[in-house]
Amino acid sequence: MRALSPGFLTSLLKIFLDVAIIVLWGLLVLASLVTLSLMVFGVFSVTGMGPDLPESFVRFLQLDFVIALPLGVAAIIAILFITDRLRRIVVTLIQGDPFVPENAGHLRAIAIAIAIYQIIRYGAHGIIALIFTVFGRPVESGVSIQPQFGLNIGAWIAVIALLVLAEVFREGTRLRDEQKLTI
Numbered sequence: 342m343r344a345l346s347p348g349f350l351t352s353l354l355k356i357f358l359d360v361a362i363i364v365l366w367g368l369l370v371l372a373s374l375v376t377l378s379l380m381v382f383g384v385f386s387v388t389g390m391g392p393d394l395p396e397s398f399v400r401f402l403q404l405d406f407v408i409a410l411p412l413g414v415a416a417i418i419a420i421l422f423i424t425d426r427l428r429r430i431v432v433t434l435i436q437g438d439p440f441v442p443e444n445a446g447h448l449r450a451i452a453i454a455i456a457i458y459q460i461i462r463y464g465a466h467g468i469i470a471l472i473f474t475v476f477g478r479p480v481e482s483g484v485s486i487q488p489q490f491g492l493n494i495g496a497w498i499a500v501i502a503l504l505v506l507a508e509v510f511r512e513g514t515r516l517r518d519e520q521k522l523t524i
Contacts, residue, residue, distance in 0.1 A: 351434050358428040365421040372417055376410045412465045419458040426451050445511035452503035459496050466491075 426447040433439045 348435070351431060355428065355431045355435060358424055358431060361424050362421065362428065365417060365424060369414065369417045369421060372410065372414050376414055379410065409465075409469060412462065412469075415458065415461050415465070419454050422454050423451050426454075440510065440514050440517060442511065442514045445507045445514065448503050448507035448510060452500045452507065455496055455503070456500045459493060459500075462493075 430439065430444050430447050433441055433444055
């Protein structure tokens with residue numbers, strides 16, 4: 342049995358990330374168009390202006406998941422950003438020198454993107470609970486909807502780990518550059 346070369350796995354990872362970026366861009370365009378059209382038609386429905394909407398479409402606008410679509414767009418944007426930064430790191434690995442200062446910045450940017458997405462998610466959950474309450478849907482099937490704060494420990498540990506790795510990369514590249522100057 343032949344062992345796989347290290348370059349094979351890296352190339353495979355780059356192909357996977359390239360495909361993921363294309364798929365994520367497609368999902369982002371689709372989700373953004375759906376969200377935008379639902380917002381426009383929702384405004385028409387609420388104000389009574391514009392064309393009459395088919396009854397089936399009006400029922401669709403009343404579904405709970407429609408409110409969560411903007412959060413889905415934010416999630417796709419965060420995943421797209423993270424995937425792009427990972428792809429940039431893999432490119433430096435393919436070029437043979439992953440210990441460059443830019444990769445420390447990429448890791449830091451990934452950590453910040455995860456943190457921002459988590460904060461947006463917490464705010465969105467509160468807003469969704471508020472919307473349900475304001476629009477007369479605080480009780481469904483006899484169970485009241487209570488806003489719940491769920492801390493995603495794994496995501497915050499990933500943020501801390503990525504920030505530590507970013508500093509390790511930054512310091513490592515500084516030491517390597519310093520070592521190159523020594524005789």
